[in-house]
Amino acid sequence: TMNEEITENVAYDRGYNKGYEEGRKRAFHLLGELADFYEHGCGIAEDASDEEKLLDKNSRTSQVNACRYAQIVIRQNDFTDADLPW
Numbered sequence: 058t059m060n061e062e063i064t065e066n067v068a069y070d071r072g073y074n075k076g077y078e079e080g081r082k083r084a085f086h087l088l089g090e091l092a093d094f095y096e097h098g099c100g101i102a103e104d105a106s107d108e109e110k111l112l113d114k115n116s117r118t119s120q121v122n123a124c125r126y127a128q129i130v131i132r133q134n135d136f137t138d139a140d141l142p143w
Contacts, residue, residue, distance in 0.1 A: 092124035
């Protein structure tokens with residue numbers, strides 16, 4: 058009947074939406090872990106030149122910022138032109 062079809066569709070949509078939201082939360086969390094890894098877990102050889110160390114630092118900062126921006130996109134569920142902290 059029509060009511061059964063509607064009920065099945067609503068139940069399916071709820072399940073889909075729950076899975077979608079859980080996926081967004083998981084992606085947000087994983088990006089945070091990746092940003093932390095870039096920020097703290099990577100290193101460069103101690104005997105690297107000052108220039109190499111600076112390039113590594115700038116590269117890691119860019120990687121962290123990209124992860125944080127992706128988290129903002131996930132949280133808002135949309136790309137943003139907002140003023141970002143970096």
